[in-house]
Amino acid sequence: MSDILKRTGEAPRRYRIAGSGQVTPVGGHVEDLVSGYVLGALDPAEHDLIERHLRVCSRCDRRVAEERNVIALLPFAAAPATPTLDVKVALLARIAHSQRAAQEAALPVRAVRTLPPAVTLPASRPQATLPPVAASESMQPWLAALPASSRFGRAASYLAVPLLMALIATGAWGMQLRSQVAQQGSQVSTLQQTVANFGTNALSYTLTPTGDSQTQGVFQIGANRREGMLTVQTQGESIDQVFELAGVNSKGELVPMAQLDVKDGSGTTTFPINDLLSDYTQVKVQAKPVATGTDGETVLSGDLNGAISSENPAANSTAP
Ligand SMILES: [Zn+2]
Known part of the structure:
Protein backbone atom coordinates (compact mmCIF):
# COMPACT_ATOMS: atom_id res chain seq x y z
CA MET A 1 0.00 0.00 0.00
CA SER A 2 2.20 2.85 1.15
CA ASP A 3 5.84 3.34 0.26
CA ILE A 4 6.51 4.51 3.81
CA LEU A 5 5.60 1.07 5.16
CA LYS A 6 8.20 -0.52 2.91
CA ARG A 7 10.88 1.99 3.78
CA THR A 8 13.65 0.52 5.89
CA GLY A 9 16.75 2.00 7.52
CA GLU A 10 18.97 1.51 4.49
CA ALA A 11 16.44 2.49 1.85
CA PRO A 12 17.12 5.84 0.14
CA ARG A 13 15.19 8.76 1.57
CA ARG A 14 12.02 9.53 -0.31
CA TYR A 15 10.23 12.83 -0.39
CA ARG A 16 6.60 13.10 -1.18
CA ILE A 17 4.24 15.88 -2.04
CA ALA A 18 1.58 16.73 0.51
CA GLY A 19 -1.98 16.03 -0.48
CA SER A 20 -1.32 12.98 -2.61
CA GLY A 21 -3.73 11.00 -0.46
CA GLN A 22 -1.16 8.62 0.99
CA VAL A 23 -1.52 8.06 4.69
CA THR A 24 1.25 6.84 6.96
CA PRO A 25 0.33 3.59 8.65
CA VAL A 26 0.19 3.43 12.43
CA GLY A 27 3.58 2.37 13.81
CA GLY A 28 5.66 3.89 10.98
CA HIS A 29 7.56 7.12 11.44
CA VAL A 30 6.47 10.33 9.74
CA GLU A 31 9.83 11.97 9.11
CA ASP A 32 9.09 12.59 5.43
CA LEU A 33 6.03 14.60 6.35
CA VAL A 34 7.64 16.65 9.10
CA SER A 35 8.71 19.56 6.86
CA GLY A 36 5.27 19.79 5.32
CA TYR A 37 3.69 19.62 8.75
CA VAL A 38 5.84 22.43 10.16
CA LEU A 39 5.13 24.59 7.10
CA GLY A 40 1.40 23.89 7.40
CA ALA A 41 1.35 22.38 3.92
CA LEU A 42 -0.35 19.07 4.69
CA ASP A 43 -3.95 18.14 4.07
CA PRO A 44 -6.15 17.76 7.15
CA ALA A 45 -6.00 13.93 7.21
CA GLU A 46 -2.19 13.90 7.13
CA HIS A 47 -2.06 16.72 9.66
CA ASP A 48 -4.25 14.78 12.12
CA LEU A 49 -2.24 11.63 11.56
CA ILE A 50 1.03 13.40 12.36
CA GLU A 51 -0.43 15.04 15.47
CA ARG A 52 -1.55 11.63 16.70
CA HIS A 53 1.86 10.12 15.94
CA LEU A 54 3.77 12.95 17.65
CA ARG A 55 1.92 12.27 20.88
CA VAL A 56 3.51 8.83 21.08
CA CYS A 57 6.83 9.25 19.21
CA SER A 58 9.56 11.36 20.77
CA ARG A 59 11.85 10.73 17.80
CA CYS A 60 9.52 12.40 15.31
CA ASP A 61 8.65 15.06 17.89
CA ARG A 62 12.34 15.96 18.04
CA ARG A 63 12.42 16.18 14.25
CA VAL A 64 9.51 18.61 14.34
CA ALA A 65 11.35 20.77 16.89
CA GLU A 66 14.49 20.74 14.72
CA GLU A 67 12.55 21.67 11.59
CA ARG A 68 10.84 24.51 13.46
CA ASN A 69 14.26 25.88 14.44
CA VAL A 70 15.46 25.70 10.85
CA ILE A 71 12.33 27.37 9.50
CA ALA A 72 12.57 30.12 12.13
CA LEU A 73 16.01 30.98 10.71
CA LEU A 74 14.91 31.00 7.06
CA PRO A 75 14.17 34.77 6.96
CA PHE A 76 17.81 35.43 7.86
CA ALA A 77 19.08 33.22 5.06
CA ALA A 78 17.71 35.54 2.39
CA ALA A 79 19.72 38.54 1.24
CA PRO A 80 18.02 41.89 1.90
CA ALA A 81 16.29 43.13 -1.26
CA THR A 82 15.51 46.64 -2.44
CA PRO A 83 11.84 46.79 -3.43
CA THR A 84 11.21 47.53 -7.09
CA LEU A 85 9.28 50.63 -8.17
CA ASP A 86 6.00 48.79 -8.80
CA VAL A 87 6.17 47.22 -5.33
CA LYS A 88 6.60 50.70 -3.85
CA VAL A 89 3.69 52.04 -5.92
CA ALA A 90 1.47 49.14 -4.82
CA LEU A 91 2.41 49.75 -1.19
CA LEU A 92 1.69 53.48 -1.51
CA ALA A 93 -1.71 52.68 -3.01
CA ARG A 94 -2.53 50.31 -0.16
CA ILE A 95 -1.48 52.85 2.47
CA ALA A 96 -3.57 55.55 0.79
CA HIS A 97 -6.52 53.18 0.61
CA SER A 98 -6.28 52.18 4.28
CA GLN A 99 -5.88 55.82 5.34
CA ARG A 100 -9.07 56.73 3.41
CA ALA A 101 -10.88 53.78 4.95
CA ALA A 102 -9.74 54.76 8.43
CA GLN A 103 -10.86 58.35 7.84
CA GLU A 104 -14.29 57.27 6.63
CA ALA A 105 -14.71 54.90 9.55
CA ALA A 106 -13.78 57.66 11.98
CA LEU A 107 -16.24 60.25 10.59
CA PRO A 108 -19.40 59.33 12.60
CA VAL A 109 -17.38 59.34 15.82
CA ARG A 110 -16.17 62.86 15.13
CA ALA A 111 -19.71 64.05 14.48
CA VAL A 112 -20.92 62.74 17.83
CA ARG A 113 -18.06 63.99 19.95
CA THR A 114 -18.24 67.73 20.61
CA LEU A 115 -15.26 69.47 22.09
CA PRO A 116 -15.81 71.72 25.12
CA PRO A 117 -15.31 75.45 24.38
CA ALA A 118 -11.67 76.37 24.65
CA VAL A 119 -10.67 78.64 27.50
CA THR A 120 -8.96 81.65 26.00
CA LEU A 121 -6.55 83.61 28.11
CA PRO A 122 -6.91 87.40 27.70
CA ALA A 123 -3.36 87.82 26.43
CA SER A 124 -3.61 85.10 23.82
CA ARG A 125 -4.63 85.50 20.20
CA PRO A 126 -8.41 85.72 19.60
CA GLN A 127 -9.72 82.30 18.64
CA ALA A 128 -11.66 83.63 15.64
CA THR A 129 -8.46 83.86 13.60
CA LEU A 130 -8.00 80.07 13.86
CA PRO A 131 -11.28 78.42 12.84
CA PRO A 132 -11.49 74.91 14.35
CA VAL A 133 -11.91 72.88 11.18
CA ALA A 134 -10.91 69.28 10.54
CA ALA A 135 -7.47 68.79 9.06
CA SER A 136 -8.78 67.31 5.82
CA GLU A 137 -11.16 70.24 5.24
CA SER A 138 -8.54 72.89 5.85
CA MET A 139 -6.23 71.09 3.42
CA GLN A 140 -8.64 71.13 0.50
CA PRO A 141 -8.48 74.78 -0.64
CA TRP A 142 -4.75 74.73 -0.28
CA LEU A 143 -4.50 71.56 -2.32
CA ALA A 144 -6.88 72.90 -4.97
CA ALA A 145 -4.68 75.96 -5.44
CA LEU A 146 -1.75 73.77 -6.46
CA PRO A 147 -1.30 72.37 -9.98
CA ALA A 148 -2.39 68.75 -10.29
CA SER A 149 1.13 67.35 -10.69
CA SER A 150 2.41 69.20 -7.62
CA ARG A 151 -0.64 68.03 -5.67
CA PHE A 152 0.23 64.44 -6.49
CA GLY A 153 3.84 65.07 -5.54
CA ARG A 154 2.81 66.49 -2.19
CA ALA A 155 0.41 63.64 -1.49
CA ALA A 156 3.04 61.10 -2.47
CA SER A 157 5.63 62.70 -0.21
CA TYR A 158 3.22 62.65 2.72
CA LEU A 159 2.70 58.96 2.12
CA ALA A 160 6.35 58.28 1.35
CA VAL A 161 7.60 59.58 4.70
CA PRO A 162 5.86 56.96 6.87
CA LEU A 163 6.60 54.32 4.26
CA LEU A 164 10.25 55.25 4.22
CA MET A 165 10.35 55.23 8.01
CA ALA A 166 8.71 51.82 8.04
CA LEU A 167 11.23 50.48 5.51
CA ILE A 168 14.16 51.92 7.46
CA ALA A 169 12.77 50.57 10.73
CA THR A 170 12.20 47.07 9.37
CA GLY A 171 15.57 47.12 7.59
CA ALA A 172 17.38 48.16 10.77
CA TRP A 173 15.43 45.59 12.75
CA GLY A 174 16.38 42.86 10.28
CA MET A 175 20.04 43.84 10.43
CA GLN A 176 19.92 43.90 14.22
CA LEU A 177 18.41 40.40 14.28
CA ARG A 178 21.03 39.17 11.83
CA SER A 179 23.88 40.47 13.96
CA GLN A 180 22.24 39.00 17.06
CA VAL A 181 21.98 35.62 15.37
CA ALA A 182 25.63 35.82 14.26
CA GLN A 183 26.70 36.94 17.73
CA GLN A 184 24.78 34.16 19.43
CA GLY A 185 26.27 31.68 16.98
CA SER A 186 29.81 32.72 17.89
CA GLN A 187 28.94 32.73 21.59
CA VAL A 188 27.60 29.21 21.27
CA SER A 189 30.75 27.98 19.50
CA THR A 190 32.98 29.64 22.14
CA LEU A 191 30.90 27.96 24.83
CA GLN A 192 31.16 24.62 23.04
CA GLN A 193 34.95 24.98 22.87
CA THR A 194 35.11 25.84 26.57
CA VAL A 195 32.89 22.89 27.49
CA ALA A 196 35.01 20.56 25.35
CA ASN A 197 38.25 21.88 26.84
CA PHE A 198 37.14 21.66 30.46
CA GLY A 199 34.78 18.71 30.15
CA THR A 200 37.29 15.87 29.93
CA ASN A 201 41.02 15.59 30.53
CA ALA A 202 41.08 18.90 32.36
ZN1 LIG B 1 7.98 8.48 14.74
Missing part, protein backbone atom coordinates in the same frame (compact mmCIF):
# COMPACT_ATOMS: atom_id res chain seq x y z
CA LEU A 203 43.24 19.22 35.48
CA SER A 204 41.21 20.31 38.45
CA TYR A 205 42.55 21.72 41.74
CA THR A 206 40.26 22.43 44.64
CA LEU A 207 41.81 25.44 46.35
CA THR A 208 42.23 25.56 50.11
CA PRO A 209 40.73 28.50 52.02
CA THR A 210 43.36 30.51 53.90
CA GLY A 211 42.75 31.47 57.53
CA ASP A 212 39.09 31.97 58.34
CA SER A 213 38.18 32.75 54.74
CA GLN A 214 34.72 31.56 53.69
CA THR A 215 35.69 31.69 50.04
CA GLN A 216 35.80 28.50 47.99
CA GLY A 217 37.47 28.04 44.66
CA VAL A 218 38.52 25.64 41.92
CA PHE A 219 41.40 26.20 39.51
CA GLN A 220 41.33 24.19 36.29
CA ILE A 221 43.69 23.71 33.40
CA GLY A 222 41.98 22.87 30.12
CA ALA A 223 42.59 19.68 28.16
CA ASN A 224 44.65 21.69 25.63
CA ARG A 225 46.83 23.00 28.55
CA ARG A 226 46.57 26.44 27.00
CA GLU A 227 43.54 27.75 28.85
CA GLY A 228 42.80 28.07 32.54
CA MET A 229 39.55 28.49 34.42
CA LEU A 230 38.97 29.91 37.87
CA THR A 231 35.69 29.50 39.72
CA VAL A 232 35.17 31.24 43.05
CA GLN A 233 32.25 31.20 45.44
CA THR A 234 31.95 33.62 48.32
CA GLN A 235 29.74 33.82 51.36
CA GLY A 236 28.79 36.46 53.87
CA GLU A 237 29.73 40.11 53.37
CA SER A 238 31.95 39.81 50.32
CA ILE A 239 29.46 38.39 47.80
CA ASP A 240 30.52 41.10 45.31
CA GLN A 241 34.29 41.14 45.18
CA VAL A 242 37.19 41.28 42.72
CA PHE A 243 39.82 38.56 43.00
CA GLU A 244 43.21 38.11 41.44
CA LEU A 245 44.73 34.78 40.56
CA ALA A 246 48.51 34.52 40.64
CA GLY A 247 51.02 31.75 40.15
CA VAL A 248 53.87 31.29 42.62
CA ASN A 249 57.09 30.51 40.78
CA SER A 250 60.12 28.58 42.04
CA LYS A 251 61.63 31.80 43.42
CA GLY A 252 58.50 32.43 45.47
CA GLU A 253 57.40 35.36 43.31
CA LEU A 254 53.75 36.02 42.55
CA VAL A 255 52.99 36.21 38.82
CA PRO A 256 49.51 37.59 37.98
CA MET A 257 47.40 35.28 35.79
CA ALA A 258 43.83 36.51 35.79
CA GLN A 259 41.29 38.76 37.42
CA LEU A 260 37.82 37.60 38.41
CA ASP A 261 34.67 39.57 39.22
CA VAL A 262 32.46 37.74 41.67
CA LYS A 263 28.83 38.90 41.61
CA ASP A 264 26.11 37.61 43.93
CA GLY A 265 28.44 35.09 45.49
CA SER A 266 29.93 33.33 42.46
CA GLY A 267 32.05 33.95 39.40
CA THR A 268 33.95 32.08 36.69
CA THR A 269 36.55 33.26 34.23
CA THR A 270 38.69 31.63 31.57
CA PHE A 271 42.10 32.97 30.57
CA PRO A 272 45.08 31.95 28.45
CA ILE A 273 47.90 30.32 30.37
CA ASN A 274 51.50 30.62 29.31
CA ASP A 275 54.47 28.26 29.32
CA LEU A 276 55.55 29.56 32.74
CA LEU A 277 52.90 27.33 34.25
CA SER A 278 55.42 24.49 34.49
CA ASP A 279 57.45 26.81 36.67
CA TYR A 280 54.66 27.42 39.14
CA THR A 281 54.53 25.48 42.37
CA GLN A 282 51.33 27.05 43.63
CA VAL A 283 48.44 29.26 42.68
CA LYS A 284 46.99 31.88 45.01
CA VAL A 285 43.76 33.83 44.92
CA GLN A 286 43.84 37.24 46.53
CA ALA A 287 40.97 39.53 47.34
CA LYS A 288 41.71 42.75 45.47
CA PRO A 289 42.34 45.48 48.04
CA VAL A 290 39.86 48.34 48.22
CA ALA A 291 42.68 50.83 48.87
CA THR A 292 45.37 50.97 46.20
CA GLY A 293 48.97 50.42 47.18
CA THR A 294 48.23 47.73 49.73
CA ASP A 295 48.69 44.01 49.34
CA GLY A 296 45.65 41.88 48.71
CA GLU A 297 44.68 39.32 51.29
CA THR A 298 45.25 35.75 50.14
CA VAL A 299 41.97 33.89 50.51
CA LEU A 300 42.70 30.68 48.58
CA SER A 301 45.75 28.67 47.64
CA GLY A 302 46.51 25.40 45.94
CA ASP A 303 49.61 23.31 45.25
CA LEU A 304 50.19 22.40 41.62
CA ASN A 305 52.60 19.53 42.51
CA GLY A 306 54.46 20.03 39.27
CA ALA A 307 51.59 18.48 37.38
CA ILE A 308 52.31 20.53 34.29
CA SER A 309 55.43 20.05 32.28
CA SER A 310 56.01 22.27 29.28
CA GLU A 311 57.84 19.50 27.36
CA ASN A 312 54.91 17.11 27.36
CA PRO A 313 51.80 18.83 28.66
CA ALA A 314 49.31 16.26 27.40
CA ALA A 315 51.01 13.41 29.27
CA ASN A 316 49.86 14.85 32.60
CA SER A 317 46.19 14.27 32.16
CA THR A 318 45.25 12.95 35.57
CA ALA A 319 44.14 15.39 38.20
CA PRO A 320 45.35 14.90 41.77
